[in-house]
Amino acid sequence: MAVETHTPAAGHGEAGTTAEVAAHGGGEGGLPQFQFQYWGGQIVWLLLIFAVLYTLIAKVFTPRLRNILDTRAKTIADAVEQARTVQAEAEAQAKAAQAEVDEAxxxxxxxxxxxxxxxxxxxxxxxxxxDERLKGQMAEAEARIRELRDAAMANVEAIAADTAQAIVEKLTGEKANAADISAALAKGAA
Structure with missing residues (x-):
């Protein structure tokens, strides 16, 4: 194993020996992806990976995704249809209940x-x-009133005769004759 050493005489500012340059990738430098000699393999791998990814997406992922989206859309459409049906039933029941309330x-x-x-x-x-009972009571009351009035009127003549006799006696000092008082009362009543 040979070990190369740098000597201070060789200088620190120079690029180094040719063995060092060859060990670090040659004198051209840069990335190997950009070197023309590797492009053929890279294009083959690009096409191979593209074909695999295209096949996976077209045959596996897209159908699954489409199936999920179709199932979701169908579920939503079914739920909306069911909601409309329930709403229509509720409206019909509300109208029936309102009709029953109106009828009641x-x-x-x-x-x-x-x-x-x-x-x-x-x-x-x-x-x-x-009213009939009260009319009957009124008729009875009027009959009693007439009787009492007639009785009172009969008593009035006697009372008037007594009063007139007392007045004449007080004023004249003599007792008045009953026939004269009766004649005077009859004349006053007429």
């Missing part, structure tokens, strides 16, 4: 009107009966 309200109004009419008829009937 109409029946309630009709029952209330019938009850009101029945109550009004019963009230009118009871009021008519009460």
């Amino acid at each position: 309200r109409a029946q309630a109004r009709q029952l209330a009107a019938e009850a009101k009419a029945k109550a009004a008829a019963e009230l009118a009937k009871s009021q008519a009966a009460e």
Whole structure:
């Protein structure tokens, strides 16, 4: 094994020996990908890798992705259709419920009107009966009043006669005649 040594005489600023230059990749330098002699192999590998990737994408990944997207689209379309169906059913049920509520309200109004009419008829009937009862009581009261008035009027003549006799006696000092007082009262009543 031969070891090359640099001597201080050779200088530190020079590029080195030819063996060193050959050991580091030759004197041309640069990347091997850019060297023309390797391009043929690189193009073959490029085409081979492209063909493999194209086949994988076209035959494996794209169908799987398309299947997933189709399944997803079908699931979404089914869910939307189901939601529309449920919404249509809900709207139909809401309309039916509203119709039932309207019918119940109409029946309630009709029952209330019938009850009101029945109550009004019963009230009118009871009021008519009460009016008849009150008319009877009024007739009885008027008859009693007439009797009392007639009795009072009869007593009024006696009271007037007594009062007139007392006044005449006080004013004149003499007792008045009953026939004269009766004649005076009859004349005053006429």
